[in-house]
Amino acid sequence: MMSFYEVVEQYRDFDVPHFFDQVTDEQIILSMAREKPGPMDFLTLLSPRAAGHLEAMARKAHQLTVQYFGRTIQMFIPLYISNHCNNGCAYCGFNHKNPILRRKLSLEEIEIEAKAIAETGMQHVLFLTGEAQHMTPMSYLVDAARLLKKHFASVAIEVYPLEVDEYRQLYEAGVDSMTMFQETYDEDVYKRVHLAGKKMDYHWRLNGPERAAKGGMRVVNLGALLGLSEPRREMFFTGLHARYLENKYIDTEVAISLPRFNEAEGDFQPDFLVDDKTFVQFMTALRIFLPRLGLTVSTRESATFRDRILPLGVTRYSAGSSTGVGGYTEVPDGQTPQFEITDARTVAQVADAILAQGYQPIYKDWDCI
Secondary structure (H helix, E strand, C coil): CCCHHHHHHHHCCCCHHHHHHHCCHHHHHHHHHCCCCCHHHHHHHCCHHHHHHHHHHHHHHHHHHHHHHCCEEEEEEEEEEECCCCCCECCCCCCCCCCCCCCECCHHHHHHHHHHHHCCCCCEEEEEECCCCCCCCHHHHHHHHHHHHCCCCEEEEECCCCCHHHHHHHHHCCEEEEEEEEECCCHHHHHHHECCCHHHCHHHHHCHHHHHHHCCCCEEEEEECECCCCHHHHHHHHHHHHHHHHHHCCCCEEEEECCECCCCCCCCCCCCCCCHHHHHHHHHHHHHHCCCCEEEECCCCCHHHHHHHHHHCCCEEECCCCCCECCCCCCCCCCCCCCCCCCCCCHHHHHHHHHHCCCEEECCHHHCC
């Protein structure tokens, strides 16, 4: 049976810089106007030359987003329940070599956090762990999911890759969506930054979102950490991955997150930086290529920037985030977050900012259908 890796192989040796050198303004306009853009249209819109057409791309992205999603922004809040991790990811604060305070919430502590989050009005929660299956086994994840489902209308996961039947168990326990970042689609870079643990297995991670779709997850959310590898090529593969899943699992909603590298514990410096203009180009190109795609922008981005890009294709925002374990009631001294957040506004403040732009924040009981 075909997997997405066959698509990766198909484009592995494709000369992206040469393709970009050949892109013309006419091709960009045609790619934007096409009813069903193909992979080469998408790559055209990711080209440096297409940055000169950003206003037109933004108008098109806005029109498509309103057409398919209306003027709504889905809000969610992350809850880290464990930072124990066996992996040696060079860029991550949870790296097993980092001498940080390790913590795992008990079910009682998860409930305390859940009640504190629910008091903000938020009804959409994403719970996360490091990748240490011996510390957070399936039984713990299932119990956490069932507990959180008592307090929230929607429960999502961002945990280590699972088998199909394990995703199905979590779905039956009340989880409706999952997030898994490939981090980088470049196998060579992947090997350089993943130095220990099961996350070293590129293929096991790459096929995780597909196993989740087979396991019944209603939403599957992908992403590459922008900064690890050449970003335009990275975004191309991320979009192809989303299209592959959209076409193969028609009952599954596919979404993409756009995380840019933020400082974490350690001294990792990314090889590439994505500026604001390029970030907007990526977001609008994705929307034009995949009109029904969910697009998530997290609190890694600043409040000002998130407010500015809201009409250009975004469908999901995190809000009121803590990236340490727990963090909504009591934060132990010396706790290290997975990464630093930039938008530190409360749930209510983010909701007000969304309303101020004429959009409806979707996050409360009465918002859920």
